[in-house]
Amino acid sequence: MAMLMLFYQKMRKTREYNQAVLEQTKFGTKTSRIETNIKNVQKMYEGRLKRVQQTAQRMQSSASVFFQRMAGLDSNNVNINMMGFNGLTGYVLNATKGMLVGKDIKDKDKNVLGKIDEDRFNEMMQAYIRRGSNYFMYEFGDDGQPVKDDNDETKYKTLYKDWEVTAFKDALQYAQTQQSMVQQEVANTTQQYQNNVSIWLEAMEAQIEAEQDAALEPLEYEQTMMELDKAACDQKVTRLKSELDSYTQACEQEAKDSAPKFGL
Numbered sequence: 001m002a003m004l005m006l007f008y009q010k011m012r013k014t015r016e017y018n019q020a021v022l023e024q025t026k027f028g029t030k031t032s033r034i035e036t037n038i039k040n041v042q043k044m045y046e047g048r049l050k051r052v053q054q055t056a057q058r059m060q061s062s063a064s065v066f067f068q069r070m071a072g073l074d075s076n077n078v079n080i081n082m083m084g085f086n087g088l089t090g091y092v093l094n095a096t097k098g099m100l101v102g103k104d105i106k107d108k109d110k111n112v113l114g115k116i117d118e119d120r121f122n123e124m125m126q127a128y129i130r131r132g133s134n135y136f137m138y139e140f141g142d143d144g145q146p147v148k149d150d151n152d153e154t155k156y157k158t159l160y161k162d163w164e165v166t167a168f169k170d171a172l173q174y175a176q177t178q179q180s181m182v183q184q185e186v187a188n189t190t191q192q193y194q195n196n197v198s199i200w201l202e203a204m205e206a207q208i209e210a211e212q213d214a215a216l217e218p219l220e221y222e223q224t225m226m227e228l229d230k231a232a233c234d235q236k237v238t239r240l241k242s243e244l245d246s247y248t249q250a251c252e253q254e255a256k257d258s259a260p261k262f263g264l
Contacts, residue, residue, distance in 0.1 A: 010247035017240040027230040045212035056201040095175035113163040
């Protein structure tokens with residue numbers, strides 16, 4: 001009778017143990033699914049965050065070129081002639097041209113002295129680029145050196161009128177000053193724009209992180225509850241395994257004790 005009772009308890013405990021092991025397996029599958037969902041959500045928001053950061057970087061990198069183009073200081077307008085005497089930029093050349101060509105040149109009393117047409121301006125600019133302002137004052141030979149007269153004095157030129165030279169130099173100097181001011185303005189505007197982009201990026205990062213936290217919160221809560229349930233299930237499996245082992249040993253022992261013994 002005791003053997004039957006022990007066997008019955010062992011079978012009942014075996015069913016409980018097997019059921020608990022099945023539940024334990026299901027918890028493992030569910031936990032893995034939740035972990036995958038969490039990783040997918042994190043990956044999605046990491047992708048959004050990276051795209052926003054790349055956008056901000058492109059905006060900051062292109063800001064300088066954009067504002068230089070607006071100010072006429074982009075590569076199409078700032079062409080430095082490395083072979084020229086003064087290495088003038090295209091911006092200064094165009095600004096100087098705009099102030100001189102076709103305009104009435106006046107003296108300090110507002111009297112019109114004349115006009116410089118485009119051909120005359122190009123001639124004077126090329127002369128300046130090759131030799132600098134001295135070209136307007138002295139004659140140069142084929143060797144590039146000032147020509148001397150019979151008294152070994154540098155010969156003055158009469159090709160350009162004084163008012164032409166004065167107007168050209170004044171316009172050139174003003175254009176160079178104007179370029180420096182525009183460059184500084186472009187630098188300041190670029191820096192301000194880049195600062196604004198940084199502020200925008202911080203706001204977007206904070207927004208994306210907040211949305212990620214909101215999306216992860218229910219998943220992380222489910223994961224926590226699942227881990228607690230799984231831990232309880234693991235403890236149950238361990239307890240049932242210990243009880244099942246005890247019944248198995250008891251059955252084995254009862255079987256030995258109940259076996260008929262024959263003496264010699």
